[in-house]
Amino acid sequence: MTSSRTWRYAAPFVIAVIVAILPLVVTDRFLLKVFTFAGVNALVVVGLSLLFGYAGQVSLGHAAFVGIGAYAAAYCTVQLHWPWILGFVAAGAVSALGGLVLAVPSLRLKGYYLAVATLGFGELMALSFKEAEPVTGGVDGFTGIPYPALGPFELRTASSLYWLVWGIVGVALLIAWNTSSLRPGRAMRALHGSELGAQASGVDVVGVKVRTFVMSAVIAGLAGALYAGVVGFVSPSVFTLSASVTFMAMAVIGGTGSLAGPLLAAVLLTLLQYFDALIPGIPRSTSQALQEYREDIYALAIILVVIFAPRGLGGLWRRRDRGGGEEVRQ
Amino acid sequence: MSELLQFLIAGLKNGCIYALVALGFTVVFAATRAINFAQGEFFMLGGMLGVAFWQLGLPLPLAAVAAVAATAAIGALFELLAVRPIKDGDPLRIIIVTIGGAVLLRQLTLHFLGPDERPLDAFSAGASFKVWGAAIERQTVWIWAVTVVSVAVLAILYRRTAFGKAMRATAIRRDAARLVGVNVSLMVTASFAIAAGLGAVAGITVTPLTQTVFSVGAGMGVKGFAAAVLGGLGDPVGAVCGGLLLGLLEALVAGYIDPVYKDAVAMVVLLLVLFVRPQGILGGSGREKL
Numbered sequence: 001m002t003s004s005r006t007w008r009y010a011a012p013f014v015i016a017v018i019v020a021i022l023p024l025v026v027t028d029r030f031l032l033k034v035f036t037f038a039g040v041n042a043l044v045v046v047g048l049s050l051l052f053g054y055a056g057q058v059s060l061g062h063a064a065f066v067g068i069g070a071y072a073a074a075y076c077t078v079q080l081h082w083p084w085i086l087g088f089v090a091a092g093a094v095s096a097l098g099g100l101v102l103a104v105p106s107l108r109l110k111g112y113y114l115a116v117a118t119l120g121f122g123e124l125m126a127l128s129f130k131e132a133e134p135v136t137g138g139v140d141g142f143t144g145i146p147y148p149a150l151g152p153f154e155l156r157t158a159s160s161l162y163w164l165v166w167g168i169v170g171v172a173l174l175i176a177w178n179t180s181s182l183r184p185g186r187a188m189r190a191l192h193g194s195e196l197g198a199q200a201s202g203v204d205v206v207g208v209k210v211r212t213f214v215m216s217a218v219i220a221g222l223a224g225a226l227y228a229g230v231v232g233f234v235s236p237s238v239f240t241l242s243a244s245v246t247f248m249a250m251a252v253i254g255g256t257g258s259l260a261g262p263l264l265a266a267v268l269l270t271l272l273q274y275f276d277a278l279i280p281g282i283p284r285s286t287s288q289a290l291q292e293y294r295e296d297i298y299a300l301a302i303i304l305v306v307i308f309a310p311r312g313l314g315g316l317w318r319r320r321d322r323g324g325g326e327e328v329r330q
Numbered sequence: 331m332s333e334l335l336q337f338l339i340a341g342l343k344n345g346c347i348y349a350l351v352a353l354g355f356t357v358v359f360a361a362t363r364a365i366n367f368a369q370g371e372f373f374m375l376g377g378m379l380g381v382a383f384w385q386l387g388l389p390l391p392l393a394a395v396a397a398v399a400a401t402a403a404i405g406a407l408f409e410l411l412a413v414r415p416i417k418d419g420d421p422l423r424i425i426i427v428t429i430g431g432a433v434l435l436r437q438l439t440l441h442f443l444g445p446d447e448r449p450l451d452a453f454s455a456g457a458s459f460k461v462w463g464a465a466i467e468r469q470t471v472w473i474w475a476v477t478v479v480s481v482a483v484l485a486i487l488y489r490r491t492a493f494g495k496a497m498r499a500t501a502i503r504r505d506a507a508r509l510v511g512v513n514v515s516l517m518v519t520a521s522f523a524i525a526a527g528l529g530a531v532a533g534i535t536v537t538p539l540t541q542t543v544f545s546v547g548a549g550m551g552v553k554g555f556a557a558a559v560l561g562g563l564g565d566p567v568g569a570v571c572g573g574l575l576l577g578l579l580e581a582l583v584a585g586y587i588d589p590v591y592k593d594a595v596a597m598v599v600l601l602l603v604l605f606v607r608p609q610g611i612l613g614g615s616g617r618e619k620l
Contacts, residue, residue: 056422060367060429105605112365112425113559113604119367120552120597127593241548245433252426296437302430306423307415 019166023159031278032158033230038270039165040227041250042263046172047219048251049262053314054180054188055212056256057107061118062247064125065095065217067239069224074142074234075135084149088225095221099214107209110195114213122244129236141235148229161230168226172219176259179215188212189257242295249298253305255312265313269298332463337585338578343470343539345577346477350532351554352561352569353484354525359564360501361521364424368408369529370551371435375401376530377542378439381448390451398530404435405526409519419504432547439544452538469538476535480528481570488566497521501564529554549593556600562610571612 069091076087190198254262276287380397488494499507561568
């Protein structure tokens with residue numbers, strides 16, 4: 001039992017070290033880029049799982065926030081020639097504003113209005129990215145977005161971009177873990193259990209939900225800014241409903257009340273998209289079929305997880321933990 | 331004057347479609363307290379299946395009826411396979427399952443019927459009617475007629491039959507309905523079948539004017555839901571009024587301001603109603619409000 005407890009405390013550090021030294025082991029630039037994308041997705045999903053797993057709300061518009069962040073960063077750096085870090089901050093600020101506009105009306109109400117409001121918002125933003133040509137560059141989008149830079153240091157190598165993205169994932173995880181295990185997290189969990197009960201115990205139900213949603217929107221916006229810096233261009237074809245559903249799938253499959261589960265799901269489902277790069281010998285037809293049926297797989301996975309394992313990957317993990325605990329008690 | 335009339339005609343045409351989709355949301359919401367994200371896909375299936383049956387050689391009326399029946403069956407099957415296994419009936423879990431179901435239905439349609447836009451002949455051929463300088467396409471008249479008939483059938487079903495009373499009892503209070511012998515889970519399955527059928531009716535009747543493609547579901551879902559919220563979610567009369575009103579608003583915005591903003595109207599209406607009057611324009615005390 002002691003060894004398993006030690007392992008539980010040590011695991012985050014071991015995983016952090018593995019993630020940190022990965023670029024030293026993996027030298028293939030494309031592969032490293034895939035892992036960087038996994039980090040960007042993981043960032044979005046960390047925010048989303050705070051919303052879903054802790055506050056019990058669904059968003060179908062997070063790709064729009066990623067898009068808002070990406071376009072804000074692109075506009076600030078390319079058109080206004082701001083330094084990268086200011087563009088990054090602007091991306092977060094603009095997403096916060098968008099999140100607030102959506103959250104306040106739809107979260108004041110009981111029920112799941114936010115889900116549809118975000119769906120509509122996502123469609124609306126997807127349209128705006130295409131139509132608002134003076135700001136977004138229309139269908140062609142933005143090209144020539146500069147690499148992220150901190151002061152005079154420009155991060156242009158694959159491994160430095162990887163470290164930047166995963167470093168920010170680490171910071172986001174710390175913040176998310178703090179919020180979820182301290183007072184705001186207890187409030188969120190109380191909310192998930194019984195909204196009425198939480199309210200009776202003095203939890204500002206609406207406030208907690210709104211703050212959680214805005215926080216997840218900001219995280220998604222920052223992920224968008226990172227995405228723009230890593231890829232170097234943004235186009236409206238990326239920030240679609242299907243991307244939002246993919247993020248939601250990662251959060252649902254990852255599970256409620258856990259951060260490790262969603263993180264794992266985000267990485268695994270991202271790698272699934274680049275299956276052929278990870279396993280070089282794979283037949284072309286197989287990887288094509290995987291690509292073609294990717295959304296089907298996600299959708300089916302969501303349905304199966306909700307029916308058979310409503311607490312997701314994170315839940316499976318903990319159930320085993322609890323089983324161990326009971327053995328000890330006997 | 332004739333210009334305004336033309337806009338109003340267009341608005342009432344789209345409004346009827348939104349009303350049917352909104353009714354679908356309302357029926358499922360009443361039975362489960364959940365938002366059915368697959369509702370827009372039922373609209374898409376109605377059109378796509380109808381065109382597919384028609385292209386296989388079925389006469390148009392038969393193809394339309396078959397498409398509605400098939401979509402209703404798919405709705406019932408979806409409920410049996412994915413919603414019923416959720417034992418606690420938690421609305422959040424039902425919502426997520428319907429999100430998965432929506433994607434799955436869209437993707438399966440893509441795999442089986444392909445990515446192309448598909449046209450359909452009008453239900454009856456002939457020139458448009460002229461009324462005070464405005465033109466009314468024959469298919470528009472069909473849309474109005476089909477909507478009126480659907481709403482009337484639904485009203486009779488809900489008000490006059492034992493089945494309808496059981497549906498309403500389930501909507502008012504599940505456990506109480508179960509206590510008096512209503513088969514509640516059958517009612518939930520029926521609500522999905524009816525919602526799917528309503529969506530399919532809208533999908534097949536509008537396709538001759540707009541064509542259809544596998545991806546039209548999500549956009550229509552948002553508009554139908556906005557209409558349902560505008561009228562007060564859970565209220566069938568409100569759903570119809572909300573649909574018509576949304577259609578008129580869109581037509582006026584597109585006509586007098588700029589057609590680019592047409593698709594934004596539903597979203598703005600949705601947020602405004604949630605902000606100002608969450609119980610909808612017809613709602614009384616706002617039961618769902620905090």
